[in-house]
Amino acid sequence: xxxxxxxxxxxxxxxxxxxxxxxxxxxxxxxxxxxxxxxxxxxxxxxxxxxxxxxxxxxxxxxxxxxxxxxxxxxxxxxxxxxxxxxxxxxxxxxxxxxxxxxxxxxxxxxxxxxxxxxxxxxxxxxxxxxxxxxxxxxxxxxxxxxxxxxxxxxxxxxxxxxxxxxxxxxxxxxxxxxxxxxxxxxxxxxxxxxxxxxxxxxxxxxxxxxxxxxxxxxxxxxxxxxxxxxxxxxxxxxxxxxxxxxxxxxxxxxxxxxxxxxxxxxxxxxxxxxxxxxxxxxxxxxxxxxxxxxxxxxxxxxxxxxxxxxxxxxxxxxxxxxxxxxxxxxxxxxxxxxxxxxxxxxxxxxxxxxxxxxxxxxxxxxxxxxxxxxxxxxxxxxxxxxxxxxxxxxxxxxxxxxxxxxxxxxxxxxxxxxxxxxxxxxxxxxxxxxxxxxxxxxxxxxxxxxxxxxxxxx
Numbered sequence: 001x002x003x004x005x006x007x008x009x010x011x012x013x014x015x016x017x018x019x020x021x022x023x024x025x026x027x028x029x030x031x032x033x034x035x036x037x038x039x040x041x042x043x044x045x046x047x048x049x050x051x052x053x054x055x056x057x058x059x060x061x062x063x064x065x066x067x068x069x070x071x072x073x074x075x076x077x078x079x080x081x082x083x084x085x086x087x088x089x090x091x092x093x094x095x096x097x098x099x100x101x102x103x104x105x106x107x108x109x110x111x112x113x114x115x116x117x118x119x120x121x122x123x124x125x126x127x128x129x130x131x132x133x134x135x136x137x138x139x140x141x142x143x144x145x146x147x148x149x150x151x152x153x154x155x156x157x158x159x160x161x162x163x164x165x166x167x168x169x170x171x172x173x174x175x176x177x178x179x180x181x182x183x184x185x186x187x188x189x190x191x192x193x194x195x196x197x198x199x200x201x202x203x204x205x206x207x208x209x210x211x212x213x214x215x216x217x218x219x220x221x222x223x224x225x226x227x228x229x230x231x232x233x234x235x236x237x238x239x240x241x242x243x244x245x246x247x248x249x250x251x252x253x254x255x256x257x258x259x260x261x262x263x264x265x266x267x268x269x270x271x272x273x274x275x276x277x278x279x280x281x282x283x284x285x286x287x288x289x290x291x292x293x294x295x296x297x298x299x300x301x302x303x304x305x306x307x308x309x310x311x312x313x314x315x316x317x318x319x320x321x322x323x324x325x326x327x328x329x330x331x332x333x334x335x336x337x338x339x340x341x342x343x344x345x346x347x348x349x350x351x352x353x354x355x356x357x358x359x360x361x362x363x364x365x366x367x368x369x370x371x372x373x374x375x376x377x378x379x380x381x382x383x384x385x386x387x388x389x390x391x392x393x394x395x396x397x398x399x400x401x402x403x404x405x406x407x408x409x410x411x412x413x414x415x416x417x418x419x420x421x422x423x424x425x426x427x428x429x430x431x432x433x434x435x436x437x438x439x440x441x442x443x444x445x446x447x448x449x450x451x452x453x454x455x456x457x458x459x
Contacts, residue, residue, distance in 0.1 A: 169247020178325025
C-alpha cells in the first residue's frame with residue numbers, strides 16, 4: 001500500500017507505478033540480492049554489478065591519491081626536499097585535476113561514462129606506476145607525472161554520476177551513489193593501511209605497483225561487463241530493464257551538445273550547486289590537510305603512533321554516505337518530492353559539519369576532538385545525496401559538464417582553503433578563527449541552497 005501511495009502522490013512520475021507492478025510480481029525486488037530470472041533461476045541484478053565495479057574503481061581512485069601522501073615522507077628524506085617543496089609536490093595533483101573536471105564532464109556527456117572512466121583509470125594507473133620512477137629521475141619529472149595523474153583522475157566523478165543515473169531508477173539513485181562514494185572513502189582507509197606495510201616489506205615502489213596493477217585488472221572486467229546504458233546491455237533481464245526505465249523521471253536526452261553557457265549561468269539552481277561544491281570542498285580539504293597538524297599542535301598527539309585515527313573518519317564516512325543515500329531514496333519513495341530530499345540531505349551535510357567544527361573549538365582532549373572530527377566528516381557525506389545528485393536532476397543533458405564546472409570551482413576553493421589555513425593560523429596563532437570561519441561558510445551555503453536549489457529539471 002505504501003508503494004501504491006508513492007505512485008499516486010507523485011503524479012509527475014506516473015511511470016513509477018510500473019515499478020510497483022514489477023515489484024508486486026516479484027521481479028527484481030532488491031538491488032543487493034537480485035531476484036529469480038525469467039526462466040526461474042536466481043540472478044544478481046545487473047545494475048548491482050555496475051555499482052559494485054564503480055565502487056571498486058572509486059576505491060582505487062582515492063587509494064592512488066593517498067599513496068603519495070604516505071610515500072612522500074621517505075621520498076623527501078631521500079631527495080632532501082624542504083617543507084615548502086613538499087607542499088608543491090602535494091598540490092601538483094590539483095594542477096591537472098582542476099582542468100580535467102570540465103573536459104571530462106564534456107566528454108562524459110558526449111561519449112558516456114563507461115568509456116571515459118575506462119580511459120581515465122588506464123591513464124591514472126599508468127601515472128601511478130611511473131611515479132617512483134619519475135621521482136628517481138628528477139623532481140621535474142615527478143611534478144609532471146603527478147599533474148598528469150590529476151588530469152586523468154578528474155574524469156572519475158562526472159563519469160560515476162552520469163553512468164549511475166542511466167543505470168538506476170530515480171528512487172534508487174542516491175543509494176547507488178552512496179555505495180560508489182563509499183568505495184571512494186574506503187580508498188583512504190585502504191591506502192593508509194596498506195601503503196606503510198608494502199613500503200616496509202617491498203620498498204617505496206611497492207604500493208605504486210600494487211595499486212596500478214589492480215587498476216589494470218579492473219579494466220579487463222569493466223570493458224566486457226558494463227555498458228553506457230542498460231538498453232545496450234546483452235545480459236540484463238527484460239524485467240530489470242522495465243524496472244529501470246519505468247523508474248526514470250527524466251526523458252531521454254540528446255548527447256554530444258555543449259550547453260549554452262549564458263543560459264546555464266543565468267539560473268540560480270546552477271549557482272546553488274556551484275556554491276555547494278565550493279563550500280563542500282573548502283571544508284573537506286581543511287579537514288583532510290590540516291587536522292593532523294591541528295592535533296599535533298594543539299594536543300601534542302603523535303599521529304604516527306595512532307594510525308587508527310587517520311583511518312577511522314574515512315571508514316565512518318563510507319558508512320554514513322550509504323545511510324544518506326538510502327535515507328534520501330526512502331524520502332522520495334515515501335511520497336516526498338526530489339527537491340525536498342535534496343534540500344534535507346544537503347542541509348545535514350552542511351549544518352552537521354558546521355556545528356561539529358564550532359564544538360571542536362571547545363574540545364579539551366584529543367579524544368573529544370577526534371569525535372567531533374569524525375562527526376564532521378561523517379555528516380559531510382550527506383552532501384552526496386544533495387548537490388552531487390542534483391546536477392542530474394536539473395540538467396540531465398549537461399550533467400557531466402555542470403559537474404566539471406562546479407568541481408573545478410570546488411578544487412580552486414580547496415587550493416585556497418588549504419593554503420589560506422596556513423596563513424590564517426600563522427597570522428592569528430590559532431586554529432579557532434579559521435574553524436569558525438569555515439562553520440560560517442557552511443551555514444551561509446545552507447541558506448543559499450534551501451532558497452535556490454530545486455529537484456525539478458531546469459535545462
